[in-house]
Amino acid sequence: MENMIKNETRRDFLKVSGTVAGGLALGFYLPGRHNVAVAAETTSSPNAWVKIAPDNTVTIMVARSEMGQDVYTSMPILVAEELEVDLSKVKVEFAPPAEVYINALLGGQLTGGSTSVRDAWEKLRKAGASARMMLVTAAANDWNVDASQCKASNGTVTGPGGKKATYGQLAAKAAAVEVPKDVPLKPSSQFKIVGNSKQRRLDTEAKVKGTAQFGIDTRVPGMLYAAVAMSPIIGGKVASFDDSRAKAMPGVKAVVQYSRGVAVVADSYWQAKKAKDLLQIQWDGGPNANNDSKSIWEGIRAASEQPGAVFRESGNVESGMGQAAKKVESTYQLPFLSHSPMEPMNTTADVRADKAIIITPTQFQQLIPHVVGGATGLKPEQVEVHTTFLGGGFGRRVEVDYAIDAAEISKAVGAPVKMVWSREDDMTHDSYRPASLMKLGAGLDASGKPVAMRFHSTSPSISARLFPSIVKDGIDPFAVEGIDNYPYDTPNIKLTYQMHDAGVTPGYWRGVSHNLNAVALECFVDELANAAGKDPIQYRIDMLDMGSTKHQWSGLSAGVPVGTRMKRVLEEVRAKSGWGKKLPEGRGMGVAVMEGYNTVIAMVAEVSVSSSYDVVVEKVTAVVDAGTLVHPDQALAQMQSTINFGQSACMWGEITIKNGGVEQTNFDMYRVARMNENPKVLDIHFIKSDSTPGGLGEPGTAVIQPAIGNAIFAASGKRCRTLPFSPENIKGSA
Amino acid sequence: MKISFNVNGKSTSVDAAPDTPLLWVLRDNLGMTGTKFGCGKALCGACTVHLNGQAVRSCQTPVGSVSGQKVTTIEGLGGNHKVQKAWIALDVPQCGYCQPGQMMSASALLASNKNPSDEDIDAFMSGNICRCGTYPRIRAAIKQAAKMA
Numbered sequence: 001m002e003n004m005i006k007n008e009t010r011r012d013f014l015k016v017s018g019t020v021a022g023g024l025a026l027g028f029y030l031p032g033r034h035n036v037a038v039a040a041e042t043t044s045s046p047n048a049w050v051k052i053a054p055d056n057t058v059t060i061m062v063a064r065s066e067m068g069q070d071v072y073t074s075m076p077i078l079v080a081e082e083l084e085v086d087l088s089k090v091k092v093e094f095a096p097p098a099e100v101y102i103n104a105l106l107g108g109q110l111t112g113g114s115t116s117v118r119d120a121w122e123k124l125r126k127a128g129a130s131a132r133m134m135l136v137t138a139a140a141n142d143w144n145v146d147a148s149q150c151k152a153s154n155g156t157v158t159g160p161g162g163k164k165a166t167y168g169q170l171a172a173k174a175a176a177v178e179v180p181k182d183v184p185l186k187p188s189s190q191f192k193i194v195g196n197s198k199q200r201r202l203d204t205e206a207k208v209k210g211t212a213q214f215g216i217d218t219r220v221p222g223m224l225y226a227a228v229a230m231s232p233i234i235g236g237k238v239a240s241f242d243d244s245r246a247k248a249m250p251g252v253k254a255v256v257q258y259s260r261g262v263a264v265v266a267d268s269y270w271q272a273k274k275a276k277d278l279l280q281i282q283w284d285g286g287p288n289a290n291n292d293s294k295s296i297w298e299g300i301r302a303a304s305e306q307p308g309a310v311f312r313e314s315g316n317v318e319s320g321m322g323q324a325a326k327k328v329e330s331t332y333q334l335p336f337l338s339h340s341p342m343e344p345m346n347t348t349a350d351v352r353a354d355k356a357i358i359i360t361p362t363q364f365q366q367l368i369p370h371v372v373g374g375a376t377g378l379k380p381e382q383v384e385v386h387t388t389f390l391g392g393g394f395g396r397r398v399e400v401d402y403a404i405d406a407a408e409i410s411k412a413v414g415a416p417v418k419m420v421w422s423r424e425d426d427m428t429h430d431s432y433r434p435a436s437l438m439k440l441g442a443g444l445d446a447s448g449k450p451v452a453m454r455f456h457s458t459s460p461s462i463s464a465r466l467f468p469s470i471v472k473d474g475i476d477p478f479a480v481e482g483i484d485n486y487p488y489d490t491p492n493i494k495l496t497y498q499m500h501d502a503g504v505t506p507g508y509w510r511g512v513s514h515n516l517n518a519v520a521l522e523c524f525v526d527e528l529a530n531a532a533g534k535d536p537i538q539y540r541i542d543m544l545d546m547g548s549t550k551h552q553w554s555g556l557s558a559g560v561p562v563g564t565r566m567k568r569v570l571e572e573v574r575a576k577s578g579w580g581k582k583l584p585e586g587r588g589m590g591v592a593v594m595e596g597y598n599t600v601i602a603m604v605a606e607v608s609v610s611s612s613y614d615v616v617v618e619k620v621t622a623v624v625d626a627g628t629l630v631h632p633d634q635a636l637a638q639m640q641s642t643i644n645f646g647q648s649a650c651m652w653g654e655i656t657i658k659n660g661g662v663e664q665t666n667f668d669m670y671r672v673a674r675m676n677e678n679p680k681v682l683d684i685h686f687i688k689s690d691s692t693p694g695g696l697g698e699p700g701t702a703v704i705q706p707a708i709g710n711a712i713f714a715a716s717g718k719r720c721r722t723l724p725f726s727p728e729n730i731k732g733s734a
Numbered sequence: 735m736k737i738s739f740n741v742n743g744k745s746t747s748v749d750a751a752p753d754t755p756l757l758w759v760l761r762d763n764l765g766m767t768g769t770k771f772g773c774g775k776a777l778c779g780a781c782t783v784h785l786n787g788q789a790v791r792s793c794q795t796p797v798g799s800v801s802g803q804k805v806t807t808i809e810g811l812g813g814n815h816k817v818q819k820a821w822i823a824l825d826v827p828q829c830g831y832c833q834p835g836q837m838m839s840a841s842a843l844l845a846s847n848k849n850p851s852d853e854d855i856d857a858f859m860s861g862n863i864c865r866c867g868t869y870p871r872i873r874a875a876i877k878q879a880a881k882m883a
Contacts, residue, residue: 066829069828207827208813214770250751342772342864389830391770640870643867666774673869674869678870
């Protein structure tokens, strides 16, 4: 694997390459590797995940970012299961960047791709088991008995003749014991914590009392506050500015220009914000200055005339289409979307001559020393990173732009600075879920079964911007997710992707391209069922590929055979949802199924559509095969979460561009689901399984969208192929 | 200028411009960061506090207007409020960022309506956005809290 990180050029920072078995690797070679900061004087560390103090306090390090998805609990569950400690008594700390904490599924210390539990599943249980074995060995050595005569339980080792020692008493000696090579793990039948449906989250109390520290809550001695002005045009730069009025405002300490804007630094945020509003800035809009949604879509449509790169092909789609008894052709158009987590972007930076401290809500702590080093002239090892709780992430915080900005501002004023973005800054300077145009065509035989399937998508490539070396032969593996694993048994298929830069920064957004490709595919399959006169669930079951569906571009999907799993979730969702029952006028049910992140989900949405095409989601039934559930109640929470997130996207989500900038600035213009709009009933079921865990943080976002679209069709007869499913778009569809 | 008011039962005095939103006075001047900034326009409810027992959006409440009045924040809910107990029992929070605002709204709802219906909950809570989609648990927690003495 060839890996290289490039931090001289500030934002074009990464060059990575290589795929590994079972997943995609964004590998990094990090110059100046960091030592694991676990050997503090008062604690002993059998390994990088466990610290034990003499008073028997056990601390478990969490090397993923907690943004709601429960890593603060699910990771310690895995360690504690084998370490034999009471989870309610352990302390949890967020890990610093270090090589040992790299996510093997992503090749970096990065939280994303629904990989946290999948990556940790064996690794953290082994870390717990290994530490326990070292503690037992230390006790056995002390007592001069064989380790097999000793037992570890509840933070204590016991031995023959009533011998007893706490982990705290043994820790220092255990740290010197040789790390065991062979680390057997418990069979699932002996799990006490893994899979326990009564297990609670470890961060709930702090979050309920208001004491959980998010990035925006950071306070350090001598800290100043920064409010910023950034170009309203995407990619624009400061041409000139007049800060005379801003500088005269109370509390203002400095006005500084940094790489992409002007910052006002003051004694309090509100003073900085008020003064910032008085800045007079002339912007150089650059090449995107005249961009607008109309020209963007014209550009995407024109690009879609290109043949694109073939990422999966079998048989001969043209001859298959030629022999078909019936042909169906459709085009789906999905818009740009904003992440809009509830906590706006922010970072506290303290950049000094020989050291920088960065305190930030980030999904990608490993990258920060490099980009901050590049921006401030420090070496990566001089940059200390502290990860806080994240007030939502959804992929936005994979980007490190806001950490760089804060570091530049701190360096300019020579003081610790907390930079806080307004909601308007956040919404207009996001990296956006790419817009996509997807052209689908199918040929059906006389029985209605597809004998040919063509899929051609045109969209901006996220990876071409962030990880260019994983883009090969015109294919961004993250742009073909959700269709590269096409699950149906169709003899002639041709799937192609056309990359197109639309002048709007594309970013990884919860579920990434599953939210494009699987949405279009599952709506289109519904169209085919309708054209064939078949029941949409039975139609899917009959056309599933029950053999291997391994494919070249498996991306973060596992690429494992999924036909059997899909059939099961479809059959169960049919039974649980009351599929086929008589519904009142204006109501309908729609189905969708998908494999993503090694999780297979089928959903049935039941919606009402009014005569003016207002849609209400009445009920969602989901059946989920996610393998072993490490923390069942939070697996459920992630399904509740992804359904809500996908519902917001497909019903209201749309970022539009005018004069080169984003038009939506706040939640009055970018609508997201509220309490009264959440589905009235969420009926979520998990398949019992002891297979390896699948990812749960993302796949549901993609499945709910076509389920709602197909339900709208069932309720109204309107096939809406332009998202969001707004009354205007539904009314305007055939 | 000096502005005095009561926060969580304590008399407090701050030196701030009277147009400064209460939100930023709580967070920056008083170091009480439980109250969150979400939108700055009373659109999301993350900054909800009680003013004389009523739920208000502190991002749109100038500190000058609360002079001599009673403010309660998430820190002042006490930790054992029935809403907080229900929130803990049901593991409501995911990322947790919006939850102080959600609980301040929910506690204000229950103070005026001992047994809210689904429609009451929808009407009162729809001003609080949660991007993690904890709505089903918030609803269940409000109902559970309503049953507590």
